[in-house]
Amino acid sequence: xxxxxxxxxxxxxxxxxxxxxxxxxxxxxxxxxxxxxxxxxxxxxxxxxxxxxxxxxxxxxxxxxxxxxxxxxxxxxxxxxxxxxxxxxxxxxxxxxxxxxxxxxxxxxxxxxxxxxxxxxxxx
Numbered sequence: 001x002x003x004x005x006x007x008x009x010x011x012x013x014x015x016x017x018x019x020x021x022x023x024x025x026x027x028x029x030x031x032x033x034x035x036x037x038x039x040x041x042x043x044x045x046x047x048x049x050x051x052x053x054x055x056x057x058x059x060x061x062x063x064x065x066x067x068x069x070x071x072x073x074x075x076x077x078x079x080x081x082x083x084x085x086x087x088x089x090x091x092x093x094x095x096x097x098x099x100x101x102x103x104x105x106x107x108x109x110x111x112x113x114x115x116x117x118x119x120x121x122x123x124x
Contacts, residue, residue: 002113003113004021005021005094005115005116006019006020006022007019007118008118008121009121011085011122011123014085015085016081016083017082017085019079019080019093019118019120020077020079021033021079021115022076023076023077023097027076029076030100032051032052032053032098032102032103032106033069033078034048034049034095034098034104035048035069035080035096037091037120038091038092039091040090044094044108046105047059047063047080047093048063048067049069050070050071050078051101051103051104053100057069060105066082066085067083068080068081078095080095082120085122086122087124089120090121091120092117092118092119093120094114094116094117094118095115096108096111096114097112097114
């Protein structure tokens, strides 16, 4: 099982980034996929999640209306579109795989595979 997260970078406040999470050895649209982030000195928190069994999604309150999680089945990729970025969004972002049907949101411990993380830095 291998997940690869990419798309991070440095942007100014109000800018946008799109993160990608690609799998090489399993079919993404079968599983629950989530994005977590971990800021300096902080715990790893879930920001967005998609349950592919029923198509339901979840967003943490601070990102609602600004972040969008989506899936491109042809590319076997889950995206996190991040708009109106704020300095407090600065963190390392990780994608993670949970079992088929895992409810959103779920704890980090419920996800069995993780990408390597991609740094997002938002300057004011």
